[in-house]
Amino acid sequence: MGRIAKSAFGVVLALLIPLMPAQAREMRALIVGVSEYPSLAKNYQLEGPRNDVQRLRDILQQRGFAPRNITLLADGVAGASGLPTRAAILAGLDSLATQSAKGDYVLLYFSGHGSQEPADRNTPEGREEPDGLFEIFLPRDIGKWDESDDGGKVQNALVDFEIRRAVDRIIDKGAFVWGVFDSCHSATLVRGADDSAEIRYRHISPQALGVPGKAMDRAEADAVHSRGKSDAAAPDPFASAKGQGGGVFFYAAQTTELAPEMRLPLGHPDRKPFGLFGFTLMQALESGAVMTYRQLAQYVLSQYGGMNQTRVTPLFSGTQLDAPVLGQDAVPIQQWKLDRTATPAIPAGALSRITEGSLFAIVANPLDKTESAIGYAEAHNVALSSSALTFVAQNGKPVLDPKEIPAAAHARLLRVAGQYQLRVVVDTNACEGNCPALAPIVALQKSGIAGAQIEWLKAPDAGDVAIVAFRDRVMLVPPALQGVSCKARKAAAERQRCEAELRSGSLTLAWKPEQGGDALRETLATALHGVARATNLMRIASQLTERNGGGKLAVSMKQITRAGKVLPLSAERSPVLHAGDKVEVSLLNEGQMPLDVTVLYLDASYGVSALFPYGGASNRLEAKASYSFEIDINDDTTGLERLVTIAVQARNLGERADFSFLAQSPIEQLDRTRGVEDDDVTAFRDAGFADYTTRGVGAPKTPGDRTSMQVFNWTIQK
Known part of the structure; x- marks a missing residue:
């Protein structure tokens, strides 16, 4: 701990159809998934990309992309447009650049291995590389290093500047580009062929591609050593977004990290290999929730925290982070047609983030208002793409009689049940x-x-x-x-x-x-x-970042380096901090109702410190009120660390909702009995934060719509 605070989808129906963006003329996508590499050894083969691209294709069609406008290049995928070779990928990019026009929307998705090769300093692109290395994406027909008098290159590699040129051509036409790259580039590689098959990394070392050590040594000697000092200094490897259309670019890992593919969802008996980054993005897309790219970035980072992913922090950049995802700004409803068999069920499950105990409203028709629900149900026996439902009494409605369910009935997701094991x-x-x-x-x-x-x-x-x-x-x-x-x-x-x-x-x-x-x-x-408490806190955060409850708490932060330089910090970035730096945190209640605010710090050793309120002070911020404090950064712990804000709309004459009890101090003991307190405070206690949760008090509660959370990530280095 040691930080010192100083005062101062399945088939998502009907209501997703209006999500067609009002401004986009055409929505197009190039989806690339490379699982098989015939020229590489068995231990370098992947399984996840083919699962990634099939799922994304289905989601994009649900979100309004016409099948004719989706080019899918993948191996082992039925209905693919072709194999993901270098020539096919470049042709797909060229076609997008030729077809695009002002107001169009273009999605690029690359899933597969990444690596690096020495940059050719005889070219303008090579001279621009600060670390002397080109990032490369490996198509299916990747070859070996080809030495030449001027240096050399990896045969058939797709080099970063080639993708960047294609992106610039599309954007220059006035189209908006969202590029998603689920692969590794610069990173060390600790995994080997004999390691667990549960997790693989989408990175191949240059040496495995035949790049000689002397070539890498020359590149390193010739480089401007900027990588690894600050993520803000690392350039986007694939996209520049210089044109009039604008763009946003998502990368699965920082330049010094590894992008994993894992069998997901974690713990599910039927889990399948997916890229962790793409899987998390697609959960958000499948929910149909309206969000900006910046909010989507924050969602991804909060989800990683809920999964205890401390070794990889994705990178998000671009000129339009505050634009709506896919250009869609209508409010959708996530619902599925109810199968009225002996065991009621819906065609959606864990891939749509449905969990055991998730709550649904049963509506007679898909366009009915939620308050007109004829009954309620909870999910059980949740498979990857299906869930059985059990009808329950809720909100004054009795248990629904299956005989009274009309043919057009739908199950509308109200709340995902928290999983705190x-x-x-x-x-x-x-x-x-x-x-x-x-x-x-x-x-x-x-x-x-x-x-x-x-x-x-x-x-x-x-x-x-x-x-x-x-x-x-x-x-x-x-x-x-x-x-x-x-x-x-x-x-x-x-x-x-x-x-x-x-x-x-x-x-x-x-x-x-x-x-x-x-x-x-x-x-x-x-x-x-301690691990359980810290992990469950992030799981709650990952749930609440999807909702707009908890009033309007604006959080702004600045990094003050030990040299005195002031840099802005935001929730979608993961900067590097060092001992002697300071972080200035400013809280502002922009709403009309009072907020009860708690600020917690989660260090790399699972410690939790309460930074605000501090010293017994009140944590209630009245409407338009503000509060600021500083955090002194030390290197008592190093690695990925997080600052979490919790805001609860205050109730008239109600007790303050103060979550300082979540601090993991050996001196402060948690309450063992349940007293009279705010329901949302009880929900946090229920999430495994108190001993009584193991003593038969019933299912854990979930924080309500009055509560919101924000998560900020950074890495502490020596």
Whole structure:
């Protein structure tokens, strides 16, 4: 903790049809998914891109794209326009540039491997690369490094400036371009062929493409070393958006990170490989929710936080971040036709973010108002694309009689039920012989952890966190690093690099085998309790960022570097901060109703600090009132850290909604009994933040429409 605050879809029906944007003449898309690479080794093959592109094609058609205007280049996908070769991709880009006109909308989506190659300094594009490297996307027919007198290149690679030229041609026609790149570019690679199949990275090292070390050394020696110092300094690798149409560009990872593909949704028995970035974007698109690109970026980052993804922070840029996504600004309703069989069901499930216990209103006709619902239902047996429904009494309505349901009835999603179990993977594969950590872990599984709901899994499954045991230590490993086997690396240098990255990206518990099993069990219980609280806080944030409740709290921030430079901070960026920097936080209630505001800080070691209110002060901001404070940045903890604001519309004569109790301090103990308090405060306690949640008090509540949250991300480096 240590931060010091100083005062101062399935078939989404009917009501999605009006989402056709009023201004766009034509909506076109080029969707590229490369899963198979015939020229590369087996361990470099992917599974997720073909799932990504099929799902996106279906969603775009639901959102108003005509099938004739969607070009899908993929392998292993029925109905694809062709294979994702270099020639086909360039032809698709050229066709878009030729067809586009003022007011058109163009979506570019690239899913597959990325890498780098030395930039050709004899070309204008090469001289512009500050790190001396071109980012490249790998089409299906990617070749090997081709050495030449002037340097060389990877055969058939799609180089960043080639995509950038095509994008500029489209934008110069007056079209709007949204580019989404779900692949890696510059990054170290800790995963190997023997690692878990649950997670793969969409990156291939230049060495694996045959780029000689001396060529990379020349590029490094010739570079202007800017990457890794600040994400703001890193240029967009693929797009410039210089034309009159404008554009927005989403990247799955920063230039020093890895973009994973995972079997998703996490924990679902029928999960499939998807790119994490594309999967999260498509959840938002499938919901039909109206949002700007900036809000979508914030949604993605909050979702990553809810999944405990601490090793990758996507990048968002462009000239039109405040434009509506897909140019669509009508308010949709997410609903599905009700199957009136013996077991009522709808054709939507986990891929549409429906969870066990999600609440639906049953309307007699798809255009009926929600308040005219004839009954209510909750979801159960949620599969990837289907859910069974159980009719329930709600809002004064009795349990619906199936015989009274008309043929045109639809189930309209009202609220997704919160899922607050912490999925913990136990991995003892690296702890050979009589593993000293095994017995304490088994004992903890039997006894449980007060105040935390744990679902225990075994490697190679992936979870929210993994307990990885070695003979001399125990580590808590986030999802992106689970299944990594450094011991399997053949070269000593690779093993050392792998171990270093595993240590830096994980939390090594302060325990040694000589301390005994009881000490480890207690240490693990305390640590997992903290992980559960921090993870569930982000899960609530990921739910509430979709809603517009909680009044109008405006949050603005500035970074004041230790050199005195002032830089703006925003929720869709993840800057790098260093010890000695300061962050100035300003809160403004722009609404007409009082707000109860809490500001929390989540550090890289799962600590939670309450920054506001501070020292017992009131946290109620009256209409138009403001408050500012500073945060001193230190490097007691390093890695991805988050600032979270919670705003609740105050009730007349009601108690203040103060969430300072969420701070993870060994001195402050959580209440063990439920008292009279605001319903939304109770909902946060129910999310696994108090011991009583394991004592039969019923299903957890979900915060209501009076509550909103915002999440800001940054990385602390030494």
